[in-house]
Amino acid sequence: MSLLPLHLLGSPVLRQHSAEVKIVDDEVRRLVGDLFETMDAARGVGLAANQVGVPRRVAVVDADGDRFALIDPVILETEGRVTAEEGCLSIPEIYGDVSRPERIVVEALDQDGARYQKEATGLKARAIQHEIDHLDGILFLDHLSLLKRQMLLSRWRREHKDDTGYTKEVQAASARSE
Ligand code: CO
Numbered sequence: 606m607s608l609l610p611l612h613l614l615g616s617p618v619l620r621q622h623s624a625e626v627k628i629v630d631d632e633v634r635r636l637v638g639d640l641f642e643t644m645d646a647a648r649g650v651g652l653a654a655n656q657v658g659v660p661r662r663v664a665v666v667d668a669d670g671d672r673f674a675l676i677d678p679v680i681l682e683t684e685g686r687v688t689a690e691e692g693c694l695s696i697p698e699i700y701g702d703v704s705r706p707e708r709i710v711v712e713a714l715d716q717d718g719a720r721y722q723k724e725a726t727g728l729k730a731r732a733i734q735h736e737i738d739h740l741d742g743i744l745f746l747d748h749l750s751l752l753k754r755q756m757l758l759s760r761w762r763r764e765h766k767d768d769t770g771y772t773k774e775v776q777a778a779s780a781r782s783e
Contacts, residue, residue, distance in 0.1 A: 606638040608646055608775050608781030609657035614696045614744070614761060616658075616771035623653075623660040623740045629718035633663060637674045637716045640665040646775045649694045651732040658772070664736035665694050668729040678737050680712035681722070689731060697773075698764075699745045699757050703748045705734050713764050 612618055626633055635656060644652035644665055653664040664675045685707030692700045708726045711733050715721055725733055735745060747755050 606635075606642045607672055608777060609639050609643045610772040610774050611643070611647065611694055612656055612658050613765075613768075613771050613773055614746075615765075618655045618658050618660055619695055619739070619744065620742045621655060622672070622742050623662045625653050625662050626714070629676055629714055629716060633661070633676065634716050636661070636663055637665060637676075640674075641667075641672075644694075646777055647694050650728065651736045652694060653736045655742075657693045662740045664728065664740065666732045668732045669727060671729055673723070674712065674713075674716045675733065675736060676714040676716070676718075678733070678740070679710050680709050680711050680734070680737065682708075682710040684708040686764055691731065691735060694747055696744065696746065696761065699746075699756060700760060701745060701749045701753060703731075703735075703745050705731055705748075709733060727759075731760075756760055 636659060640652050640654060643657060644667065650668045651664060651666040654661050662677045666673055666675065683706035686704055687707040688698050688702050688704040691703045709730045710722055710724050712722045746757060
């Protein structure tokens with residue numbers, strides 16, 4: 606497994622509609638392993654493949670004690686509505702309140718290619734929806750009001766005006782100083 610560089614806001618791959626996987630082979634399993642490793646090192650609760658530059662419908666989630674891969678995920682049911690703060694590993698240090706369905710049922714393939722369904726609420730439901738958004742080229746910023754989005758975007762541009770590219774290396778968890 607390898608730690609992969611994260612693509613940050615501005616990278617075109619984050620706006621791409623990712624392609625279906627259909628067949629879970631060794632390459633997809635390797636991608637799932639790399640996503641878990643990169644998510645853990647970056648201390649995220651979820652990570653989608655296009656955030657590491659791979660536009661395929663693969664994501665991983667680790668929320669509320671449940672850790673799983675989502676391959677070709679589809680949301681089958683939604684219920685209720687709840688607003689909570691979200692962030693994104695591709696938009697570090699930027700947060701906003703996003704309203705989403707409170708309870709969902711998702712269907713996906715796991716890393717063995719087996720189809721499963723999962724019911725989720727709370728942080729897990731939010732993380733799954735956030736990751737599926739990524740696969741469709743949608744960022745949490747898109748759910749905010751125009752005013753709020755413009756405010757956060759201008760802050761982002763100010764803080765990142767000296768960036769030379771759209772990727773960021775993730776430090777291995779063991780190499781951290783904190
Ligand atoms: Co994200």
